[in-house]
Structure formats: C-alpha cells, structure tokens
Amino acid sequence: RQQVKRKYVNFQKGGDIIAVINSFNALIVSSQRTFFTSFSGEIKDNGFDEIFYATCIEEAKKLVLTKEISVIIINSPLTDVAGLEFATECAIKKNCAVMMLVKEEYFRPVKEKLSPYEIFVLEETTDKKTLSQALIVLIQTAKKLISLADSDKENRKAQELKYISRAKMILISSFGMDEKQAHKYIEQRAMQSRKTKTAVAEIIINLYGN
8 A cells, every 4th residue: 555645844924834844753662573563553543654663773773864753762771772872862963752661770860861851761661551641742742843943943942842741741650640631730830820831841840850
C-alpha cells in the first residue's frame, strides 16, 4: 500500500511559508525488539508516517541524520552507550520530543542530568496507565514543536512549551493525573494566581521536579 505523505505547514502573517515538515516520524531505540513492538503499537494511531527502530545509538544517529524525526523514545541501557548525549543533542539541536526509560537504580541521576533539557525520564517499571498518559504529552509536544519556526521568538515559545510539558509529566507521574487533568490544573492555577502557564509550570518543576 502506497503511503501518502502529508505536509505540516506553518504560515507567518502575510502568508509566507516559514516551515514545511514533509513527514511526522517517531524513532524507538532499544536493544529489545519486544520493546519496539510494544511501544510502536502504543503510538501507531497518533498520525505518524513511519515509526523507525534502532537497536543502538550508532543506528539511531544515522536515522536522525537521514530522516525527519519528531519523537524519540529510548529504552536504556543499550548495547553501545547509555544514550544520554544522544538524547540531549536531539532535544537541543533537532528540537525533538524525547523520552528515556531507565532502570530504577539509574533513574535519579539520569533525571537530574536530562531534565534541564526538558527530556522526559521515566522508570522502566512505570505502570501502563502513567506511561500511556506520558506518551500523550510527548506526542502532543512534538506536534506543537513542528509548527514553530526557527526564530528567537518561536524558540522561546518552544522552550515554554517544553516547560509546560515537563510540568504535566510531573503531575502525571507523581500525582496520578491524566493528561487532561494536568492541563486543566496548570490552567486553573495560572488563572487563580494571575501568572502565566509557564510560570506555574516552573513552580511545579521547582517544587516536585526532583
């Protein structure tokens, strides 16, 4: 069956095209094929053109260079390296929405290292409900990021979006909320305190992020 490629186009005022994304793709990096099968099944109905699979960071780097990747899910450890530098580089330079799952004993140090770059870090034993809601936030973040242009103003917006997404992840993983409840909580707190959603997200991150 021939796949229909979609274009995600963002317009400036006046109608000038400022961003064209030819496809919306995900990359799952894991040494375990069963992990890829499980996660690709979880996310396949979210509008992805393709879901790529890499068994190690070396393969993942090649895919990121040759494909348009918007969402990256890393199941650490891998056969070559842990993947922390790769995750950071993709989040900063490629503006991807990145999630990393790690073993319980590595969770705190990895989270402390990656969270400043708005990378979502979860324990590999995270329950299915929490993981499902976390994936919703991850994919929503990616879809919003691709609509932002590469300018100072839009980069600020992208950073604010990542901040709010990180706060949502904290509310989901630490307080058992789903994505809609986390979104509503941040909105209500912003209205009640007369702060921006970004400011509320920052408070949540500072209070509960570690």
